[in-house]
Amino acid sequence: MPLVVHKYGGSSVADAEKIQGVARRIADVSQKGTGVVAVVSAMGDSTDELIELAHSVSQKPHPREMDLLLSTGEVVSCTLLTMALADLGLEAVSLTGSQAGIHTDTSHGRALIHSVDTARMLKELKEGRVVVVAGFQGINEDNDITTLGRGGSDTTAVALAVALGADRCEIYTDVDGIYTADPRIVPEARKLTEIDYDEMLELANYGAKMHPRSIELGAFYNVPIYVASSFNQTPGTLIHNIPNNANANEVQMENRIKATGIACTTNVAKITVRSVPDQPGVAAALFEPLAQSGISVDTIVQNTSEDRTTDISFTVSGTDLPAAIAKVEELSKELGAGDLISEGGLAAVSVVGSGMQHIPGYASRMFRVLADGNVNIDMITTSEIRISCIIREEQAQEAIRLLHRGFQLDEPDPVD
Amino acid sequence: MPLVVHKYGGSSVADAEKIQGVARRIADVSQKGTGVVAVVSAMGDSTDELIELAHSVSQKPHPREMDLLLSTGEVVSCTLLTMALADLGLEAVSLTGSQAGIHTDTSHGRALIHSVDTARMLKELKEGRVVVVAGFQGINEDNDITTLGRGGSDTTAVALAVALGADRCEIYTDVDGIYTADPRIVPEARKLTEIDYDEMLELANYGAKMHPRSIELGAFYNVPIYVASSFNQTPGTLIHNIPNNANANEVQMENRIKATGIACTTNVAKITVRSVPDQPGVAAALFEPLAQSGISVDTIVQNTSEDRTTDISFTVSGTDLPAAIAKVEELSKELGAGDLISEGGLAAVSVVGSGMQHIPGYASRMFRVLADGNVNIDMITTSEIRISCIIREEQAQEAIRLLHRGFQLDEPDPVD
Numbered sequence: 001m002p003l004v005v006h007k008y009g010g011s012s013v014a015d016a017e018k019i020q021g022v023a024r025r026i027a028d029v030s031q032k033g034t035g036v037v038a039v040v041s042a043m044g045d046s047t048d049e050l051i052e053l054a055h056s057v058s059q060k061p062h063p064r065e066m067d068l069l070l071s072t073g074e075v076v077s078c079t080l081l082t083m084a085l086a087d088l089g090l091e092a093v094s095l096t097g098s099q100a101g102i103h104t105d106t107s108h109g110r111a112l113i114h115s116v117d118t119a120r121m122l123k124e125l126k127e128g129r130v131v132v133v134a135g136f137q138g139i140n141e142d143n144d145i146t147t148l149g150r151g152g153s154d155t156t157a158v159a160l161a162v163a164l165g166a167d168r169c170e171i172y173t174d175v176d177g178i179y180t181a182d183p184r185i186v187p188e189a190r191k192l193t194e195i196d197y198d199e200m201l202e203l204a205n206y207g208a209k210m211h212p213r214s215i216e217l218g219a220f221y222n223v224p225i226y227v228a229s230s231f232n233q234t235p236g237t238l239i240h241n242i243p244n245n246a247n248a249n250e251v252q253m254e255n256r257i258k259a260t261g262i263a264c265t266t267n268v269a270k271i272t273v274r275s276v277p278d279q280p281g282v283a284a285a286l287f288e289p290l291a292q293s294g295i296s297v298d299t300i301v302q303n304t305s306e307d308r309t310t311d312i313s314f315t316v317s318g319t320d321l322p323a324a325i326a327k328v329e330e331l332s333k334e335l336g337a338g339d340l341i342s343e344g345g346l347a348a349v350s351v352v353g354s355g356m357q358h359i360p361g362y363a364s365r366m367f368r369v370l371a372d373g374n375v376n377i378d379m380i381t382t383s384e385i386r387i388s389c390i391i392r393e394e395q396a397q398e399a400i401r402l403l404h405r406g407f408q409l410d411e412p413d414p415v416d
Numbered sequence: 417m418p419l420v421v422h423k424y425g426g427s428s429v430a431d432a433e434k435i436q437g438v439a440r441r442i443a444d445v446s447q448k449g450t451g452v453v454a455v456v457s458a459m460g461d462s463t464d465e466l467i468e469l470a471h472s473v474s475q476k477p478h479p480r481e482m483d484l485l486l487s488t489g490e491v492v493s494c495t496l497l498t499m500a501l502a503d504l505g506l507e508a509v510s511l512t513g514s515q516a517g518i519h520t521d522t523s524h525g526r527a528l529i530h531s532v533d534t535a536r537m538l539k540e541l542k543e544g545r546v547v548v549v550a551g552f553q554g555i556n557e558d559n560d561i562t563t564l565g566r567g568g569s570d571t572t573a574v575a576l577a578v579a580l581g582a583d584r585c586e587i588y589t590d591v592d593g594i595y596t597a598d599p600r601i602v603p604e605a606r607k608l609t610e611i612d613y614d615e616m617l618e619l620a621n622y623g624a625k626m627h628p629r630s631i632e633l634g635a636f637y638n639v640p641i642y643v644a645s646s647f648n649q650t651p652g653t654l655i656h657n658i659p660n661n662a663n664a665n666e667v668q669m670e671n672r673i674k675a676t677g678i679a680c681t682t683n684v685a686k687i688t689v690r691s692v693p694d695q696p697g698v699a700a701a702l703f704e705p706l707a708q709s710g711i712s713v714d715t716i717v718q719n720t721s722e723d724r725t726t727d728i729s730f731t732v733s734g735t736d737l738p739a740a741i742a743k744v745e746e747l748s749k750e751l752g753a754g755d756l757i758s759e760g761g762l763a764a765v766s767v768v769g770s771g772m773q774h775i776p777g778y779a780s781r782m783f784r785v786l787a788d789g790n791v792n793i794d795m796i797t798t799s800e801i802r803i804s805c806i807i808r809e810e811q812a813q814e815a816i817r818l819l820h821r822g823f824q825l826d827e828p829d830p831v832d
Contacts, residue, residue, distance in 0.1 A: 016472040050492070056432040058499035065502070065510055069495035072488035076466070079485035083474035086481070094481055099559055120559070143515060143536070 003035040003125070003166045007135065007157035011174040012230035013077045014044035022230060023084035025172070026130060030090055035125050037164060039135040039157040040081055042073025047150075063108035067137075067147045071097065074134035074153070082132045092130040095120065097137035097145070102156065104138035104146045110294075111138060111146035112213075113155065116163035125164075133160065154214035162221040169223055171210070172230035177237035178208065180409040181262040185397045188410040192260065194238045199260045199352050202386040206263035206350040215239065242354075259353035259362075259407040262400050266393055267318040268298070268346040270378065271328055275309040275338030286312065286331055293327050295320045299348065299381045299390065309338070313379060315390060318344050346378065347396035350388040351403055363387050369406035375399045419451040419541070419582045423551065423573035427590040428646035429493045430460035438646060439500035441588075442546060446506055451541050453580065455551040455573040456497055458489025463566075479524035483553075483563045487513065490550035490569070498548045508546040511536065513553035513561070518572065520554035520562045526710075527554060527562035528629075529571065532579035541580075549576065570630035578637040585639055587626070588646035593653035594624065596825040597678040601813050604826040608676065610654045615676045615768050616641075618802040622679035622766040631655065658770075675769035675778075675823040678816050682809055683734040684714070684762040686794065687744055691725040691754030702728065702747055709743055711736045715764065715797045715806065725754070729795060731806060734760050762794065763812035766804040767819055779803050785822035791815050 006026065013019050022038075030036050042050075050070055054061040061069075078094045085092035101117030124131045135153025140146050148155050154171060161169035178200065179189040195203075197219030204212040210227070218225045218239060228236025276282055283302070290297055300314040316324045325342055332340055351366055363380075366387050370377055375398065379390040391399055404410060422442065429435050438454075446452050458466075466486055470477040477485075494510040501508035517533030540547045551569025556562050564571055570587060577585035594616065597605040611619075613635030620628040626643070634641045634655065644652025692698055699718070706713055716730040732740045741758055748756055767782055779796075782803050786793055791814065795806040807815055820826060 016469070019473050053432070053492070054496065054499060057435050057496045058503045060503075061499045062502045065495040065498045068510055068512070069492060072491050075488050076469070076485060079481040080470065080473045082481045083470060083477045086478045087474045087476075094484055096484070096561075145512075 001033065001035050003037070003164060004029065005037045005039065005157050005161040005164070005166045005169045007039040007153055007169065007171045008041065008081075008230055009153070009171075009173045010041040010044050010047070010077075012172055013040055013081060016080075018230075019043075019077070019080050020084050020087075022081060022172075023088055023090075025230070026085060027088045027090055030130050037121060037125070037131045037133060037160055037166070038081065039133045039153055039160060040074060040077045041135050041153040042070075043077045043080075046073045046076070064144060067108045067111075068145045070147050071134070071137040071145045074136050078132045078134040082130075085130055085132070090130055091128055092132060093124050094132045094134070095124075096134050097156070098139035100131075100133045100160070102138035102159070104140050104148070106140045106142065106144075106146070108146055110149040111140065113138060113148070113159050116159055118163050121160070121164065148213075149211070151209070151211035152213075154211035155217060158214040158217045158223060158225060161223045162217060166223070168226055169218065170226045170228065171214075172228060173209070174229070174231070175209070175227075176229035176232065176234045177227055178203065178239070179261065181400050181404045182207070182264070185264075185400050186262070186404045186410075189404060190409065192237050193235070194240065194242060195260060196242045196354055197239060198385055199354055200239045202350065202352040202383065203261050203263045206348060206352070206386070206388060207265045208261075208263055259351050259409060261352050262403045262407070262409065263350045263352060264396050264400050265298075265348045266396060268315050268348050268390060268393070269318045269321040269324075269342065269344040270313060270315050270346055270390065271321075271324060272311055272313040272341040273328060273332050273337050273339075274311050274341065276312050276332070277336055278308050278310045282335060283312070285335060286328070287314075289331055290324065290327055293323065295324050295327065299379060299388065301379050301381065315346070315348070315379070345393045346390050347393040347399075348388050348390050349396060349399045349403060350386050351407060352386045354385050365406065366403065369402050370399060373398060373402040375402070417449065417451050419453070419580060420445065421453045421455065421573050421577040421580070421582045421585045423455040423569055423585065423587045424457065424497075424646055425569070425587075425589045426457040426460050426463070426493075428588055429456055429497060432496075434646075435459075435493070435496050436500050436503075438497060438588075439504055439506075441646070442497075442501060443504045443506055446546050453537060453541070453547045453549060453576055453582070454497065455549045455569055455576060456490060456493045457551050457569040458486075459493045459496075462489045462492070480560060483524045483527075484561045486563050487550070487553040487561045490552050494548045494550040498546075501546055501548070506546055507544055508548060509540050510548045510550070511540075512550050513572070514555035516547075516549045516576070518549075518554035518575070520556050520564070522556045522558065522560075522562070524562055526565040527556065529554060529564070529575050532575055534579050537576070537580065564629075565627070567625070567627035568629075570627035571633060574630040574633045574639060574641060577639045578633060582639070584642055585634065586642045586644065587630075588644060589625070590645070590647070591625070591643075592645035592648065592650045593643050594619065594655070595677065597816050597820045598623070598680070601680075601816050602678070602820045602826075605820060606825065608653050609651075610656065610658060611676060612658045612770055613655060614801055615770055616655045618766065618768040618799065619677055619679045622764060622768070622802065622804060623681045624677075624679055675767050675825060677768050678819045678823070678825065679766045679768060680812050680816050681714075681764045682812060684731050684764050684806060684809070685734045685737040685740075685758065685760040686729060686731050686762055686806065687737075687740060688727055688729040688757040689744060689748050689753050689755075690727050690757065692728050692748070693752055694724050694726045698751060699728070701751060702744070703730075705747055706740065706743055709739065711740050711743065715795060715804065717795050717797065731762070731764070731795070761809045762806050763809040763815075764804050764806050765812060765815045765819060766802050767823060768802045770801050781822065782819065785818050786815060789814060789818040791818070
């Protein structure tokens with residue numbers, strides 16, 4: 001029997017009517033003889049409401065308790081969807097992350113999935129049931145509930161698709177696919193028919209609304225991920241391995257040398273540590289303690305040094321800035337470094353596209369487009385398939401529009 | 417180390433401020449060196465809200481899904497209370513019913529506790545933590561979440577007190593003890609300092625706001641249950657074994673021959689099956705299938721028969737009436753019985769008191785009081801320590817007031 005994993009985001013199950021709509025979509029697939037495992041997020045804004053509730057009781061809610069609290073949001077939506085499926089005459093069963101056998105490590109709030117024990121899901125599927133799983137959550141070796149971090153239900157869905165050997169993972173959401181840029185900012189943005197895992201990973205890491213870990217997982221196990229709307233039947237975007245070798249047809253070759261999309265992350269902050277002694281181990285001495293404090297560092301830039309010191313700049317989430325400053329002040333004293341400069345209100349705009357780095361002039365085109373738009377670039381980093389610039393947050397939307405036009409993303413592909 | 421189990425009802429944890437208040441109460445006890453296991457109900461009306469949500473999605477929510485859905489309410493309040501305890505500097509940990517090792521049978525919506533595996537709770541207590549347990553829920557042998565029925569958190573609390581060998585179980589609620597009648601109906605109702613398990617069981621079964629199974633459990637294992645207000649320090653009521661033998665002091669003897677309290681159940685319905693063949697096995701043939709359909713039958717009266725047939729009357733909850741009628745119609749045909757008469761809108765008023773049945777005139781006093789108040793009696797049943805009359809629901813409050821006065825419950829005890 002063919003098997004698919006569906007994932008429905010919070011906006012797709014925001015109220016009773018939408019839940020009934022999702023049930024009908026699943027029924028259509030199930031009644032054609034395909035096994036369905038459906039992963040659901042919490043209804044609408046209910047996760048935010050639970051976070052607010054926790055903060056009304058406690059100034060600094062304990063992470064373990066926060067995880068157990070937040071996990072209830074997905075349990076609610078998953079039982080409601082199961083009830084709606086039963087009303088349509090389908091056999092269905094809801095499972096918590098724990099009941100679905102999702103085992104994670106012990107890091108509350110950002111747990112990693114270790115393994116999936118599929119026994120219960122396989123038993124239910126074998127008995128002809130649709131299995132509805134609460135996304136975003138798992139259980140650790142202490143039998144405590146963990147959560148995977150915001151957006152974690154995408155990763156739950158792909159992990160289940162991998163573990164169950166599903167034919168593909170389908171992510172249903174409030175947008176109908178992956179676009180060359182956010183269509184709310186760039187009206188002429190185009191929907192992509194397909195995209196490579198690597199490019200999608202960069203887009204997800206730099207602003208697209210998908211949990212990056214779900215893409216990594218899909219890429220590693222080569223599970224095709226289809227992203228489409230839960231509200232209509234418009235064709236979506238397929239994230240999969242796009243062959244890029246001599247056998248690939250010319251159209252795709254042509255496609256490959258274009259940028260794929262523009263991504264943007266806001267609420268970025270920058271910290272610069274001046275006059276750091278330029279000696280081995282200094283970067284580790286700075287960044288290891290930050291990681292241990294749970295502060296995620298994104299872009300790191302180390303300038304070449306004139307004397308025997310160097311300046312190190314890096315970006316963190318604006319939310320983490322106060323904690324990062326406190327930690328870095330302490331560390332820079334120990335290291336005998338100089339002043340510390342920090343700045344919030346920044347954004348990272350990125351141009352993503354496979355093979356971009358092998359095409360001369362891509363980086364300079366990005367800088368030229370931004371310069372012509374009077375957008376000042378604060379930091380630059382590049383990867384194999386991405387160029388990112390840190391700019392002022394208030395210029396981010398304009399920068400996205402300029403880059404979308406500057407890289408001709410508004411012009412249709414020869415194939416489309 | 418002394419150990420107590422506390423239970424806080426929904427109104428005691430209805431909002432952030434109340435939860436913080438509960439945390440302070442627990443902290444006071446814990447900081448004096450007493451181990452505390454706290455069982456909590458869902459916040460305020462949140463269980464009703466979840467039921468409403470389920471009915472907005474499904475006309476007849478699946479019982480298994482309903483249980484998992486409703487169990488989230490207690491998980492939310494239990495994590496919030498744990499966060500509040502941590503803010504007061506206490507080590508605390510929240511456990512779901514499953515994590516607390518509460519194993520039940522598989523009857524969803526009214527599961528019975530089979531056993532409690534105390535390993536996790538004992539480990540946490542040993543490490544000096546306050547253990548906060550989500551009430552009302554457990555896990556069955558299929559690893560599915562079950563609930564114990566409305567008010568089930570009381571039973572969770574007493575079961576944990578039994579399993580952990582706690583010194584006593586303290587039920588904190590929005591009333592400050594057990595009264596001779598509902599003080600909202602009878603303003604002169606008096607609070608009881610103590611009450612015997614048997615009497616309390618009758619009061620709970622016939623209207624007092626406690627889960628009757630919690631009293632049965634406390635009686636069987638002889639665990640003292642203290643009922644008091646969660647909002648003030650007013651002394652409450654102790655439910656325990658009151659010695660009733662030659663060694664008991666005279667005051668208690670005197671106390672024993674008085675009625676203890678008046679209880680009332682509303683939303684009662686009556687079904688009468690006419691001309692049932694009067695032969696062995698006929699009652700079983702009627703009531704076994706009803707029980708199997710999950711319909712709980714309360715009072716049963718079988719009239720003496722003139723010919724070889726008999727009339728059987730019984731009461732059910734008004735909510736179960738349509739289902740009960742459908743079932744009984746089917747059964748009475750099979751039995752060759754006559755007409756079926758049903759009536760809703762009834763109430764059961766009960767006078768409860770140990771040893772009452774040995775005192776002549778108690779039953780007749782009840783009938784006289786009701787007759788003088790023009791309250792018509794529809795059915796009568798008696799137990800060792802209770803006399804109940806089925807009357808019209810609209811006369812229930814007046815009947816309670818009349819009986820409270822008629823049995824001199826408004827007059828202070830010689831001891832009080």
